[in-house]
Amino acid sequence: MSSSLADLAARLRARPIAATIELGSLLVCCLLFVGTVSLLASGAPTGSGGPWLLIVGVGAAFVVFWTVLVPLYERTL
Numbered sequence: 001m002s003s004s005l006a007d008l009a010a011r012l013r014a015r016p017i018a019a020t021i022e023l024g025s026l027l028v029c030c031l032l033f034v035g036t037v038s039l040l041a042s043g044a045p046t047g048s049g050g051p052w053l054l055i056v057g058v059g060a061a062f063v064v065f066w067t068v069l070v071p072l073y074e075r076t077l
Contacts, residue, residue: 032062035051039052
């Protein structure tokens with residue numbers, strides 16, 4: 001088990017930018033999931049729906065990041 005963790009750590013150190021992007025994406029996905037579930041539990045939006053707009057905006061930015069910025073970065077490698 002420890003050798004597999006050591007291998008994983010070595011791979012993460014070998015590509016720090018890719019590791020940061022992947023781990024950051026995992027964090028964003030988890031936060032979007034928790035935020036969406038908590039907003040669904042609180043009921044339908046009332047008023048301006050600010051928290052829902054925040055979830056949609058972060059999700060849209062995340063999609064643009066992966067469909068536009070990441071491929072552009074990969075082309076420069």
